[in-house]
Amino acid sequence: xxxxxxxxxxxxxxxxxxxxxxxxxxxxxxxxxxxxxxxxxxxxxxxxxxxxxxxxxxxxxxxxxxxxxxxxxxxxxxxxxxxxxxxxxxxxxxxxxxxxxxxxxxxxxxxxxxxxxxxxxxxxxxxxxxxxxxxxxxxxxxxxxxxxxxxxxxxxxxxxxxxxxxxxxxxxxxxxxxxxxxxxxxxxxxxxxxxxxxxxxxxxxxxxxxxxxxxxxxxxxxxxxxxxxxxxxxxxxxxxxxxxxxxxxxxxxxxxxxxxxxxxxxxxxxxx
Numbered sequence: 100x101x102x103x104x105x106x107x108x109x110x111x112x113x114x115x116x117x118x119x120x121x122x123x124x125x126x127x128x129x130x131x132x133x134x135x136x137x138x139x140x141x142x143x144x145x146x147x148x149x150x151x152x153x154x155x156x157x158x159x160x161x162x163x164x165x166x167x168x169x170x171x172x173x174x175x176x177x178x179x180x181x182x183x184x185x186x187x188x189x190x191x192x193x194x195x196x197x198x199x200x201x202x203x204x205x206x207x208x209x210x211x212x213x214x215x216x217x218x219x220x221x222x223x224x225x226x227x228x229x230x231x232x233x234x235x236x237x238x239x240x241x242x243x244x245x246x247x248x249x250x251x252x253x254x255x256x257x258x259x260x261x262x263x264x265x266x267x268x269x270x271x272x273x274x275x276x277x278x279x280x281x282x283x284x285x286x287x288x289x290x291x292x293x294x295x296x297x298x299x300x301x302x303x304x305x306x307x308x309x310x311x312x313x314x315x316x317x318x319x320x321x322x323x324x325x326x327x328x329x330x331x332x333x334x335x336x337x338x339x340x341x342x343x344x345x346x347x348x349x350x351x352x353x354x355x356x357x358x359x360x361x362x363x364x365x366x367x368x369x370x371x
Contacts, residue, residue, distance in 0.1 A: 126193050
């Protein structure tokens with residue numbers, strides 16, 4: 100099945116007339132160190148634009164003031180230990196971890212601490228790369244609602260050799276093996292769920308080949324999940340909307356443009 104006519108449209112979490120911010124979901128984004136905060140800020144802004152009612156960036160202490168001076172509607176909290184991070188995440192509906200989070204064991208410990216909370220995890224970038232040669236350790240921290248968002252290089256680190264079977268088969272096998280939703284990014288992004296659902300997205304845009312684009316996508320997926328959209332459907336929706344926003348903007352696109360391009364796409368979707 101392909102996404103020519105979005106199958107998830109009827110499940111999109113539009114707010115009702117009496118909605119307030121807590122009804123619309125609470126998203127967290129784990130930030131990296133002080134000189135690498137941009138990725139988390141991109142993900143957080145995307146989560147807010149996609150409709151999450153409340154978004155928090157969760158920062159190591161050295162990054163908190165950097166982030167606080169660069170955001171407005173997004174809230175900022177700092178943490179010093181994985182346990183402190185877990186306490187901040189406990190009230191949240193979804194948490195994105197990985198974008199420029201840092202290629203250190205601290206990121207591993209942070210992910211494992213988040214897995215003990217009730218938040219759905221969107222695992223991206225550094226939080227994928229760190230588990231090369233020890234993928235079962237990552238999979239043990241996941242459940243069926245969590246989402247992995249690898250590009251082909253990250254996918255190969257977690258599932259060596261699997262791409263030789265073709266992208267769709269590889270994504271489906273990886274999802275079953277990980278016990279989580281897998282978003283295999285590319286020109287035709289493949290989304291697979293452990294229950295066998297599979298979707299191939301075909302509205303990809305070459306303008307999305309720019310630094311930070313994947314961070315925006317991770318935030319969009321997290322923002323939809325925070326609004327209680329099914330994780331597989333949220334991933335399908337976010338991938339399609341991300342591509343529509345990129346293609347609609349066209350030449351000159353940078354990742355910072357994507358969240359602000361979303362309202363036009365969302366209005367068109369709602370009116371369709």
